[in-house]
Amino acid sequence: MTAATVAGPHQYMAEQMRWRWSEIAFWLATLLPFLVAPSYLVLANQVAITALFALSLDLILGFSGIVSLGHAAYFGVGAYAAGLASKWGWGEPLSGLLIAALAAGLLGYVTSFVIARFRHLALIMITLGLGLLLQEAANSASWLTGGFDGLQGIHTWSIFGEFHFDLYGYTAYGYSLSALFLIFLIARRLIYSPFGLALRGIRENGQRMPAIGAATREHIRTIYTIAAIIAGVAGALLAETTETVSLEVLGFQRSADVLVMLILGGTGRLYGGLIGAAVYMVARDQFSGLNPQYWYFWIGLLLIAVVMILPNGILGGLSLLARRLKVPS
Amino acid sequence: MSENALAARGVNKSFGSLVVAADVEINLPQGVRYALIGPNGAGKTTLINLMTGMLRPDAGHIFLGDEDITALPPEQRVWRGLVRTFQINSLFPHLTALESVTLAVCERRRVARTWWRPLTAYRSEVDEAYEILSSLMLAPVSHRLTRELAYGQQRLLEIALALATRPKVLLLDEPAAGVPREESQELFTAIAGLSRDITVLFIEHDMELVFRFASRVIVMVGGRVLVEGTPQEIASDPQVRAVYLGKATGKADHG
Numbered sequence: 286m287t288a289a290t291v292a293g294p295h296q297y298m299a300e301q302m303r304w305r306w307s308e309i310a311f312w313l314a315t316l317l318p319f320l321v322a323p324s325y326l327v328l329a330n331q332v333a334i335t336a337l338f339a340l341s342l343d344l345i346l347g348f349s350g351i352v353s354l355g356h357a358a359y360f361g362v363g364a365y366a367a368g369l370a371s372k373w374g375w376g377e378p379l380s381g382l383l384i385a386a387l388a389a390g391l392l393g394y395v396t397s398f399v400i401a402r403f404r405h406l407a408l409i410m411i412t413l414g415l416g417l418l419l420q421e422a423a424n425s426a427s428w429l430t431g432g433f434d435g436l437q438g439i440h441t442w443s444i445f446g447e448f449h450f451d452l453y454g455y456t457a458y459g460y461s462l463s464a465l466f467l468i469f470l471i472a473r474r475l476i477y478s479p480f481g482l483a484l485r486g487i488r489e490n491g492q493r494m495p496a497i498g499a500a501t502r503e504h505i506r507t508i509y510t511i512a513a514i515i516a517g518v519a520g521a522l523l524a525e526t527t528e529t530v531s532l533e534v535l536g537f538q539r540s541a542d543v544l545v546m547l548i549l550g551g552t553g554r555l556y557g558g559l560i561g562a563a564v565y566m567v568a569r570d571q572f573s574g575l576n577p578q579y580w581y582f583w584i585g586l587l588l589i590a591v592v593m594i595l596p597n598g599i600l601g602g603l604s605l606l607a608r609r610l611k612v613p614s
Numbered sequence: 615m616s617e618n619a620l621a622a623r624g625v626n627k628s629f630g631s632l633v634v635a636a637d638v639e640i641n642l643p644q645g646v647r648y649a650l651i652g653p654n655g656a657g658k659t660t661l662i663n664l665m666t667g668m669l670r671p672d673a674g675h676i677f678l679g680d681e682d683i684t685a686l687p688p689e690q691r692v693w694r695g696l697v698r699t700f701q702i703n704s705l706f707p708h709l710t711a712l713e714s715v716t717l718a719v720c721e722r723r724r725v726a727r728t729w730w731r732p733l734t735a736y737r738s739e740v741d742e743a744y745e746i747l748s749s750l751m752l753a754p755v756s757h758r759l760t761r762e763l764a765y766g767q768q769r770l771l772e773i774a775l776a777l778a779t780r781p782k783v784l785l786l787d788e789p790a791a792g793v794p795r796e797e798s799q800e801l802f803t804a805i806a807g808l809s810r811d812i813t814v815l816f817i818e819h820d821m822e823l824v825f826r827f828a829s830r831v832i833v834m835v836g837g838r839v840l841v842e843g844t845p846q847e848i849a850s851d852p853q854v855r856a857v858y859l860g861k862a863t864g865k866a867d868h869g
Contacts, residue, residue: 292757294712294740294741294743294744294756295734295737295740297710297712297756297757298712298716298733298734298740299734301733302732302733302734474729474730474732475729475730477732477733477734478728478729478730478731478732478733479717479720479725479726479727479728479729479731479733479736479739480726480727480728480729481729481733482709482713482716482717482720482726482733483717483720483721483726483727485706485708485709485713486706486709486714486717489705489706489707489708489709490704490705490706490707492704493700493704493705493706494689495687495688495689495692496666496688496689496692496697496698496700496704497692497717497718497721497775497776497778497779498689498692498693498697498718498721498722498779499689499717499721499726500689500721501689503727504726504727507727507729511729
């Protein structure tokens, strides 16, 4: 009868969070730049950092429905925190990430009280305002941040005193990729926890949540703080591997770019931000090589095409294709 | 000491000059099946909103048992056992039925904050959710996305979500709205089968269902409680006939 065709509830839940072959293939593919494109390791490092940043946005936007146009605020604070620690004489990279996580997490926690009270358009305005506010503050506090000239004098020590940051980006990419993978594992665990389910509930119907006894605002504050911490770590990775921090880390452009990448890749799918970041940054690299002045023209075209043809992003399109062809994932 | 599961005392609410609740007094004794009826715009849904904290009264108090809950936010009323469903499907479209109910169970058991343990570790929560779905005949579709469920199944899922919170008092806002007649009988049979520990109040327009499933009836008109009594008393009340039943039976004659 039906019992034979319908999987039991526990089997079903376990099936949801099973590691898929496509996931394993994805992570193996991230090792390819070491082997086939060593001259692109510097770019690969940028991609890994931006992918981590996009992952943090996916946690709030894709899984919880919290729209943000100012997510660079946390990325930037993380970058400056790690950069300043190094400038003041503490260039140890791993603890640098911790310092950045603390600074960005603190800012995230404080601002989350405002974020949790609003939705939709108001949220876009508030996050946008917050981002602009912070960038201007960093600009005027040039005694601390170096202002428009950027933060000078950052030196990142070797990892464990063993792995020296080289010019070609071997260590940098290995370091950023490891951070991305470890934080991805944490994010994946979070998504398949009761808390992750509650976040999806907020995304699906935030109004309904209090009626089933959910402390919605508390959930939003928690995930917003976690996302801020991850964005801060991404910022710190950039500061440490490039040994510079410019005002651009806090800029509106960065907030907008990461949103574009996430939508391009597909929101609420964990991998959307990673794929989106890779496609976007490789495309930018290629297009700007062809036609340096007009690359945003091509990006604009790509964005419109993807949203029109694949409303759920690249990943949404791929999973649709897989279902059509009945390929096991 | 009161024997009431839920009570409203002198509740008033107006939006500008529009009075939606005027000195509303309601006492729901433990375990009773109440119907709340009245013409459109009588303030029935508003009263549910006021009692569950979705709206704040301008004056008056709401009591759950002996506790004054007037100042509590909606989710804290849910934790104390006052739960509602919605007239218009208000569900989680891209969650499966099982996920939705598991979510509600997790929130009730206060484990929805844990993010470091996978859902598969919460076997008893999942079991409980599955049992609730089975009791409402939703087990065969429990792995389907909510938005893919038939309308009647979505109405049942509304009730499943409410049950997952372990309500003491359940307020059902037109549970059978939009459901075909044969199915609404089934739906009400499921409601009638709920534990007697749960006090139920439902809004319903279909008089046949009201008279069949309610042990007492409250009639509201223009934000006021007009009369309260057994279905027989209500059916023979001349005031009620004048303002409400006349119209309703008129409608039934056409149908």
